[in-house]
Amino acid sequence: xxxVQTIWNVLLTLSIGVSAYFIKSKTDELDRITILLNKTxxxxxxxxVTKNEAQEDINRVLSRLDNIDLKIDRLIERQK
Numbered sequence: 128x129x130x131v132q133t134i135w136n137v138l139l140t141l142s143i144g145v146s147a148y149f150i151k152s153k154t155d156e157l158d159r160i161t162i163l164l165n166k167t168x169x170x171x172x173x174x175x176v177t178k179n180e181a182q183e184d185i186n187r188v189l190s191r192l193d194n195i196d197l198k199i200d201r202l203i204e205r206q207k
Contacts, residue, residue, distance in 0.1 A: 176184075
């Protein structure tokens with residue numbers, strides 16, 4: 128009876144050890160993928176602008192165009 132219990136304990140210990148090894152390897156892979164994903168997000172942020180940044184730039188250009196339009200109107204008025 129004790130031999131069967133000892134064999135059962137050895138089998139359970141081995142199965143738990145193997146399971147723990149596979150779980151550890153999967154969590155290591157998950158950590159690696161998470162790091163790669165974060166690096167990808169950083170690279171995308173460097174290459175693209177946000178919607179708000181683009182809107183601010185467009186508003187600034189439109190403001191400059193309005194100023195130029197006013198100056199042209201004043202020049203036309205002076206020549207009349």
